[in-house]
Amino acid sequence: MREGDDVFAPPRVTPANVLVNGSAHPWRLGLTVADVLVERGTDDESVATAVNTRFVPRTARHETPLWPDDRLVVFSAIVGG
Amino acid sequence: MRLDFSAAAPSPWRVYGQRLDSRFLIGSAGYPSPAVLAHAIAASGAQVVTVGLKRELAGDAAPQHGDAIAMLRAVCDSAGARLLPNTAGCRSAREAVLLAQMARELFDTRWIKLEVIGDEHTLQPDPFELVDAAAQLVRLGFQVFPYCTDDLVVCRRLLAAGCEVLMPWAAPIGSGQGVLDPAALRTLRARLPGVPMIVDAGLGAPSHAAFAMELGYDGVLLNSAVAQAVNPPQMAMAFAHAIAAGRLGFEAGLIAPQDMARPSTPCGNEPILVD
Numbered sequence: 001m002r003e004g005d006d007v008f009a010p011p012r013v014t015p016a017n018v019l020v021n022g023s024a025h026p027w028r029l030g031l032t033v034a035d036v037l038v039e040r041g042t043d044d045e046s047v048a049t050a051v052n053t054r055f056v057p058r059t060a061r062h063e064t065p066l067w068p069d070d071r072l073v074v075f076s077a078i079v080g081g
Numbered sequence: 082m083r084l085d086f087s088a089a090a091p092s093p094w095r096v097y098g099q100r101l102d103s104r105f106l107i108g109s110a111g112y113p114s115p116a117v118l119a120h121a122i123a124a125s126g127a128q129v130v131t132v133g134l135k136r137e138l139a140g141d142a143a144p145q146h147g148d149a150i151a152m153l154r155a156v157c158d159s160a161g162a163r164l165l166p167n168t169a170g171c172r173s174a175r176e177a178v179l180l181a182q183m184a185r186e187l188f189d190t191r192w193i194k195l196e197v198i199g200d201e202h203t204l205q206p207d208p209f210e211l212v213d214a215a216a217q218l219v220r221l222g223f224q225v226f227p228y229c230t231d232d233l234v235v236c237r238r239l240l241a242a243g244c245e246v247l248m249p250w251a252a253p254i255g256s257g258q259g260v261l262d263p264a265a266l267r268t269l270r271a272r273l274p275g276v277p278m279i280v281d282a283g284l285g286a287p288s289h290a291a292f293a294m295e296l297g298y299d300g301v302l303l304n305s306a307v308a309q310a311v312n313p314p315q316m317a318m319a320f321a322h323a324i325a326a327g328r329l330g331f332e333a334g335l336i337a338p339q340d341m342a343r344p345s346t347p348c349g350n351e352p353i354l355v356d
Contacts, residue, residue, distance in 0.1 A: 021136055021137065046187075047187070048134070048182075048183030048184070048186050048187045049183075050179055050182075050183065053175070053179060054179075055179055055182040055183060057186060058186060073136055074136070074137070075134045075135060075136055075137070075180070075183050075187070076134065076135055076137050076187075077132060077133075077134060077150045077166075077187050077188065078110075078132070078133045078134060078135045078149075078150065079108075079109040079110040079111075079112075079118070079132060079133060079149045079150070079153065080108065080109060080110050080131050080132045080133020080134075080166070080167050080169055081108030081109070081110045081111070081131055081133070081167070081169070081254070081255075081304035081305070
């Protein structure tokens with residue numbers, strides 16, 4: 001609380017997000033890795049995922065909940081040397 | 082003497098139990114188009130093609146990535162070639178192990194080309210993180226192809242960690258300099274007989290590949306020298322011939338170099354006197 005703040009104003013609520021490859025994605029209770037892929041229009045078979053640097057296999061995406069500020073990374077296949 | 086023309090092809094070899102008739106492993110990055118890549122792979126005769134992973138959602142990916150991967154899978158399926166995913170871009174064992182797990186799922190293979198880079202300018206492998214990552218990956222059931230320096234002790238540590246193949250560099254990735262330290266590669270070959278070893282990275286010309294193979298290496302992995310050539314399929318074919326020639330030369334047994342001349346014509350030491 002700083003001098004001049006309105007002590008009677010309701011507390012400011014920052015919307016909760018998860019980070020998907022560094023970009024904010026809206027969080028809600030019960031959100032899973034599989035949900036994020038669906039909401040981003042990503043083909044489940046064409047990507048690999050990790051949450052907070054831990055690998056999440058395809059078979060576990062529906063049972064892997066996300067929490068505010070979790071970092072989901074999604075990798076796709078590319079050409080390589 | 083009866084000529085056996087089957088000997089005109091290098092002998093097959095094995096890595097992690099997989100028989101390979103080609104000794105050319107080719108990278109798939111940096112080609113002008115997926116079609117050129119497909120032609121280059123076909124021209125190379127390679128049975129192992131490297132691929133990578135990138136942090137991107139499939140829907141966000143550049144369209145050429147998706148096209149190239151779909152084409153790659155089709156070309157490799159029809160040619161019976163295997164994909165070898167890499168951990169390019171990793172700077173620590175932790176990153177490499179995570180990326181390898183993702184690669185195993187995406188490409189449905191236990192094979193992993195392990196890259197853990199320790200210097201941004203030379204892209205030199207970090208030996209400490211590399212050995213750590215290799216040991217972890219072997220415990221997780223991976224068959225690891227470590228991209229390493231030509232340091233004998235590091236190579237021994239990688240073997241002790243469970244790697245059954247080694248991939249020492251010839252020169253920094255993409256530099257095209259050829260084998261910078263032949264003595265180190267000779268030492269590795271001499272001290273680790275029987276270990277499948279692939280010279281990986283830094284080759285620029287078919288003659289570089291032939292030289293590496295003449296040292297007794299089992300295979301060559303390269304990408305840039307083909308992908309960035311004016312005519313990649315033609316260059317792939319040139320490398321394929323050079324790799325086969327180098328291996329044939331090694332198998333045939335090279336003569337030892339020496340400082341002084343030895344006459345090849347058996348005319349004896351008597352002077353030819355013309356009256």
